[in-house]
Amino acid sequence: MIKRIFAALTAALLLFCCFSCSAPKTGETVTFTLSVTHSDGGTREFEITTDKTTLQDALTEQKLISGDITETGMFVTTVDGETVDFDANESWWKLLKNGEQTTVGVAGCAVAEGDSYEFIYTVGY
Numbered sequence: 001m002i003k004r005i006f007a008a009l010t011a012a013l014l015l016f017c018c019f020s021c022s023a024p025k026t027g028e029t030v031t032f033t034l035s036v037t038h039s040d041g042g043t044r045e046f047e048i049t050t051d052k053t054t055l056q057d058a059l060t061e062q063k064l065i066s067g068d069i070t071e072t073g074m075f076v077t078t079v080d081g082e083t084v085d086f087d088a089n090e091s092w093w094k095l096l097k098n099g100e101q102t103t104v105g106v107a108g109c110a111v112a113e114g115d116s117y118e119f120i121y122t123v124g125y
Contacts, residue, residue, distance in 0.1 A: 032115040034064065036080045039091070039121045044080055055109035055117060065106065065119075073107025079119045094120040 034046040052058040056074050059065040067076040076093050077083055084091040095102045095109075096118040102109060109117070 030111055030113045030115075032058075032111055032113070032117065034059070035116070035118045036064075036082075037118065037120045038080070038082050050111065053110060054107055055111055056106035058111055059106065073105045076106055076119070079121075082121065084121065090124045092122055094118075094122045096120070 029049060029051050031047060031049045034048055036044045036046070038044070046062075046064065048058055048062060050058040050061065052061060056065070060074075064080055065074070065076050066078045067074045069075075076095075079093050084093055086092055095106065097109060098116055099118075
């Protein structure tokens with residue numbers, strides 16, 4: 001009996017996650033915020049409204065990011081006009097989603113209504 005209840009709860013949780021964490025449907029408009037912390041410590045805030053489904057597509061469309069395209073997506077080198085140079089000083093852009101560092105790049109980040117993203121200019125590890 002306990003196994004059946006556990007299996008039912010697990011299935012319900014999986015369904016909830018699949019539907020609540022999914023990317024918007026193509027053509028659906030979402031609004032999210034982007035905060036950029038530059039090398040001088042200054043911060044700029046943006047409110048983005050888009051019908052794109054990934055952070056890469058939404059921010060590229062707004063001309064807020066650019067970088068090197070790889071097999072797995074974009075390696076972001078420029079955000080809001082500022083370019084990092086890892087070879088020169090180990091600088092890179094840290095990406096956070098809803099206050100937590102992401103485990104995927106911009107191509108893997110599905111945008112959703114009300115999300116907040118942050119790019120933080122970072123030197124070293």
